[in-house]
Structure formats: structure tokens, C-alpha cells
């Protein structure tokens with residue numbers, strides 16, 4: 383049997399285990415998968431500039447967001463129906479996140495109940511993902527259940543007024559039917575008004591929307607294109623991150639997801655101003671291969687890779703990862719053109 387050394391190894395193994403419709407659902411993307419591919423390849427266009435001869439004997443990966451402490455700046459994005467990947471479904475994922483002390487965002491399209499997930503991982507930090515429906519009572523009921531079950535934030539997904547993501551069915555919350563194409567920022571204001579939980583908006587891809595979100599009082603932003611599953615041909619998330627970071631000016635924390643499969647990706651996103659980096663499909667590959675232990679393996683693997691990258695780049699803490707430690711490949715082209723021109 384092949385060794386499982388990288389997220390891609392887990393992906394390949396999962397592909398050989400899953401029934402084809404489940405594999406297609408998880409790995410699939412909108413349109414011609416241009417954004418899916420861009421999410422991945424855009425990381426490869428960014429180069430790391432390491433600092434040598436820094437004493438990196440002691441390193442710390444811990445991170446804090448909205449007053450919550452985590453063991454590394456990584457979290458699990460909401461993905462639907464984990465029982466497609468493994469019989470233990472969301473319970474296994476929640477337990478793995480609890481053990482690794484990282485945040486887990488439970489999708490509104492759960493294949494287990496919110497309360498069961500809360501019971502399975504009582505000490506884990508869990509956030510509840512939400513879609514807004516025409517009937518606000520549906521969304522409000524989910525918020526109340528999440529509050530009751532001890533969830534620590536609400537993640538409102540805003541990038542699918544119409545749904546390209548092919549939801550098959552939902553065991554607990556049967557809401558697959560009507561997405562609300564009439565949702566606006568007023569609905570976000572309403573959501574903020576009905577709960578004391580922090581509101582995080584997921585699916586911001588422009589500085590204009592980021593500023594709007596900050597203005598109406600959201601607590602954090604997730605730069606996301608839904609893993610390339612909604613509007614094909616939008617930019618990679620890592621491409622738009624710098625613009626959004628510059629506009630937001632630290633007023634709220636910024637999380638990014640999409641295309642992250644390596645420790646170096648996490649390093650690059652942090653260097654470019656993200657406070658945390660989330661992963662969607664990667665934990666599902668681990669879950670498919672080995673249930674809870676598989677999700678933990680994916681998280682440990684990324685933790686090791688990030689730790690190693692930090693050591694080699696001369697960073698002892700997450701805060702020491704700064705923007706002068708990355709450069710886009712286009713910059714090297716420009717520099718060499720200018721230098722060449724001067725000769």
C-alpha cells in the first residue's frame with residue numbers, strides 16, 4: 383500500500399475508496415473548474431523568501447481569533463454531508479478538531495444533528511454555518527439551536543444566492559430546496575441583531591464587500607469562493623486576499639479558504655495577511671480514508687508541514703510570518719527585466 387505522506391496522497395486514496403457519485407460530489411466544482419484549479423495553482427506562483435540564521439529552536443503555532451485560542455492557525459470549513467465520506471460523519475470530524483484544538487465549522491447541511499455533534503465534541507470550539515432562507519424563522523431556529531448547543535460563532539455563507547452546489551439530501555435539516563436569491567446586507571444586519579454570537583461572513587471576494595461587511599458590524603470575514611463550487615471564473619482566494627487585507631486594515635480578522643493542501647500554502651496565506659487558514663476537502667479525504675483518525679492525520683500532517691516551513695523560513699511564531707517573506711513570481715519577472723534592461 384502506498385504511503386500517505388501528503389494531502390494529495392489522501393485525496394488519491396479517498397478517490398479509490400469512495401463510490402463515484404460521492405467522489406464527484408466532493409471533488410467537483412462549478413463550470414469548467416477554472417476557479418478550482420486557480421485556487422490551487424495560484425499558491426504555486428507565490429515564492430517564499432526565507433530568513434536564515436534566526437534561532438528557531440523553539441516554535442509556537444498557536445493562534446487566537448475572536449478571543450478563542452487554537453493550537454494552530456488552521457480550521458475546518460463547513461462541508462455538507464460528512465457521512466458520504468465515512469459512517470461516523472460529522473461526529474468524527476468534530477472529535478478530530480476537538481482533539482487538535484482547532485475550530486470546526488459545522489455545515490447547515492449536516493448528516494447528523496447539531497446536538498449530537500455538540501455532545502460528541504463538547505470541549506471543541508464549534509461554529510455553525512448558516513444559509514439565509516426567505517422564511518427567516520428557519521435560519522433563526524438554526525441560530526437558536528447552535529446557541530443552545532454551545533456553538534461559539536455563526537458563519538453566514540453569502541456566495542450562493544442560487545445554488546450551484548449539488549446538495550443531495552440532508553438528514554437533519556431538510557432545507558436543500560429554496561436558496562434565497564433575494565438576500566441582501568439588510569438580512570445580515572437582521573442576523574447580527576438576533577444573536578450575541580459573533581457573525582462571520584463567508585464568501586467575500588472583493589474589498590467592496592469586505593468594507594460593507596465591516597461597516598455593518600460583522601466580527602470576521604472568510605475570503606472564500608466556495609472551493610470553486612459556485613461562480614466559475616472568479617479569482618483564486620489567495621489572489622484577492624492582499625486587496626481585502628489592505629482595505630480592512632485590521633478592523634476584523636480575516637480567514638481564507640480554497641486550494642490549501644500544504645504547510646507552505648498556509649504559510650503564504652498567513653504572510654499575505656490572513657489570520658487563519660481553513661480547509662474544506664482535505665479533511666474529507668482524511669475522513670474517507672480513516673474516519674476520525676484520518677482527519678487527525680490530515681491536521682497533524684499540515685501542522686508538521688507548517689512547523690517545518692516556519693523553521694526553514696526563520697519564523698518562531700505565527701505573528702513573525704510577515705508579508706516581506708513572500709513574493710509573487712511576476713515580481714521576479716519584472717525585477718529581472720529591469721536589471722537586464724540596465725545592462
Ligand code: FNR
Pocket residue numbers: 407408409421459460461462489490491511539547584606607608609610611639640641642660661662663664
Ligand atoms: C463545500 N462548501 C460549503 N460551504 C458552505 O458554506 N456550506 C456548505 O454546506 C458547503 N458544502 C460543501 C461541500 C463540499 C463537498 C465541499 C468540497 C465544499 C465550501 C467549503 O466550505 C469551502 O469553502 C471550500 O471547500 C474550500 O476549498 P477547499 O479547501 O475544498 O479547496
